[in-house]
Amino acid sequence: MIRKKERGITLIALVVTIIVLIILATVSINMVVGENGLIKKAEQARDAYEESSKKEVEGLNSMLEEMMKETGVGPHGLPLVDTLGGGSSNVVLESTVDAEDVNGNKIVVPRGFFVRTDIETKVNDGIVIEDKQGNQFVWVPCTEEQYKKHEYNTKIIDDTQKSTDDTGNNPWKTYCYRKYIDWEEESNVETNTKSVKENGGFYIGRYEAGIPDNASFSINNESNKETMTYYTNNSTNGNKSKNVTKEGEKDLKPVSKQGVQAWNYINQTNAVEVSKNMYSGAESSYDVTSQLIDGIAWDRTVEWIASENEKANIVTDSKEYGNYAYNGKELKEDVLYAQHVWADSKSNVNIGAWIGAKKYKKGKIKLGAEKLIENGEERLKYIAEDYIDGKSYSLETHILSKRIELATGSVSNFKLKNIYDMAGNMWEWTTETGYHSTSLHVATTGTKYAVLRGGGFDNGGDTYAISCRYGNSDATRSVVYFGFRVVLYVK
Secondary structure, three states, X not given: OHHHHHHHHHHHHHHHHHHHHHHHHHHHHHHHHOOOOHHHHHHHHHHHHHHHHHHHHHHHXXXXXXXXHHHOEOOOOOEEHHHOEOOOXXXXXXXXXXXXXXXXXXXXXXXXXXXXXXXXXXXXXXXXXXXXXXXXXXXXXXXXXXXXXXXOOOOOOOOOOOEXXXXXXXXXXXXXXXXXXXXXXOOOHHHHHHHHHHHOEEEEEOOOOEOOOOOOOOOOOOOXXXXXXXXXXXXXHOOOXXXXXXXXXXXXXXXXXXXXXXXXXXXXXXXXXXXXXXXXXXXXXXXXXXXXXXXXXXXXXXXXXXXOHHHHHHHOOOHHHOEOOXXXXXXXXXXXXXXXXXXXXXXXXXXXXXXXXXXXXXXXXXXXXXXXXXXXXXXXXXXXXXXXXXXXXXXXXEEEXXXXXXXXXXXHHHEEOOEEOOOEOOXXXXXXXXXXXXXXXOXXXXXXXXXXXXXXXXXXXXXXXXXXXEEEEEOOOOOOOEEOOEEEEEO
């Protein structure tokens, strides 16, 4: 009995001991990992230290930036970008200046321009320069090694009739590219490369090329402002053609300004010529040469945009950043626009035609393609008189859907590093060309084709992203959704 009693006491003591140990362990663990435990307090101390250090670094950087702004000198001893502007003033530089931003990134501001310091003063965010006529360009930083075409992982044999994507992460889009190894640049690549090497970059038009105000076919022309007349290149409808390079003896020069009519209905051959005209005959005022953008400059600009982590997937899907047929964005601001119509024949799905708008309008609109109807919401009603050849089509024989063309730089969300509409609105001609026959898709005698980039308002931004190449249009073709963009190289 005594032994049994002693065993009972021992077991009770053991249980009590275990319970006490568990309680002590729980308390100890809670002290270490609990809400107010040692680990939590250590983490809080670490976070507080990091936050304090971050604020200290930010404070020092802010102080250094203020010191640089006071002295007007950057971290490498070059003039600070902030000193080369005057907000929106038109006081241009009398000589070309090598400058830098507060982070030491170089920029060369050419004679005849000034920096829009009220817009941006840091290179990686897109510094804007402006000439005395109000044309704006964005500096694209670029080394000699970076100034080259994008290299695909997958070699394309022949994708004439279908869309082909590259492989790997965020593969660049291609479409009807016809053996991309056969294409050549008509631009002076050697001279452009030399400029990039010496200056550390080039300038790209902030906007799609616009029609000059003094052209008779511009909606900004004084004689057209009341009617906002929209002109096509169809000579049979009585309107002046846009597919020209001169009016009389006057060379027509594109503009790079916000809120003007994009220069569409122009073929690639004429886009090359008017792009060269932009700063020709003004050698005493500007230290730049202008040209139609080539494939190299387009690829480098896209790579620069996509270098930001949150923008990396833009090369595969650009619908949020451009005026495409399927983004359906409701605009909150008033914009200048032309509402064209695409007519699909009900009897033959392979036959379609554009119905061109007569006028530019201004208002809040919904982008994207929508079917037009006889009865229903007024904004979708088909009024034939609004279109140049609208009376030729009937809803009984055709499916009609609207397509919206925007004036340049209309939507702030379609801006990437301060560059507008590289995705969507207009397909943009480049100097990349090749000769192809209908039977052999190789560089040989035959039709001259030119590459278009970036997609247009008749396409989707997922299939026709900012990286997309479209090489299936000959260089003499001019349609409502083909435009172009000018680039500058510092002499």
